[in-house]
Amino acid sequence: MSSEESSNEQKYVIYDMELLSKLIVGIGEVAEITGVPTRKIRYWEEKGIIKSVQEADGSTRRYDYVNIKKIVLVQELLEDGYTLDTAAKKVEDRIKNIDDVFQKIALQTLEPS
């Protein structure tokens, strides 16, 4: 999705957050789907910019919705010429901002004064 392939493609929007938050896939599938090689994913994790959730017995890395999203975002920023560190920082900031917004919304709607 480089630039302006805007109109005719109909996209599916997943709005079942409950299900979305439970999507956890292995590194192989993440690599295949996102186009980021497993080697690079491990490298990023080693750098601390993403983290995998580990099941007790298995040794294979598995990634949840948030981290898969990070992988995609970081990759886009890298393609735009950012360094890995700055890309990671921008991703963290964006996620934090979004979290803050929904935190405020949640507080306002769940605890109306």
Place this chain on the structure above:
DNA sequence: GTTCTCACA
């Protein structure tokens, strides 16, 4: 298929 580490670009 996955893991790690060392070395190299």
Place this chain on the structure above:
DNA sequence: TGTGAGAA
């Protein structure tokens, strides 16, 4: 910043 290769 990322890969290759070998070994487990």
